[in-house]
Amino acid sequence: MNPEDLPLLLTRVMPFGKYKGTPIADLPGNYLNWFAREGFPKGEIGRLLALMQEIDHNGLSPLLDPLRKR
Template sequence: MLPDKDFLIKLANTKMPYGKFKDRYLIDLPEHYIVWYHRKGFPKGKLGDMLTTVYELKVNGLEYLVRNIQKISE
């Protein structure tokens, strides 16, 4: 089940707050990085929820949903 609309809008506009990929939109994080987090354990809280969703979107080839929201938000 996909998250609600407001969550996806926030996800589309959220950037990674730290690390090697700081300031990159979460949906634009490399797949290998998201898979690494999946194996290691996602952080707690909203960021972890968003990264978990990004993982599910990427695994299922649904990144375009978030990219479409980004285009609409421009």
């Protein structure tokens, strides 16, 4: 994990699909888990989705709270 990716989870939005326009950090766990099963897209979005899925799966979402308050 790259620490510089954490703020990107709050600023990058889902560019397609049911949750288009939703910040990566706000995507539901079941949607992230679907990508984990089916495969993450290539590029930055896929990398961020994989990171958010790992954070969500391990119950670490509160780590993002201090970044949300900035």
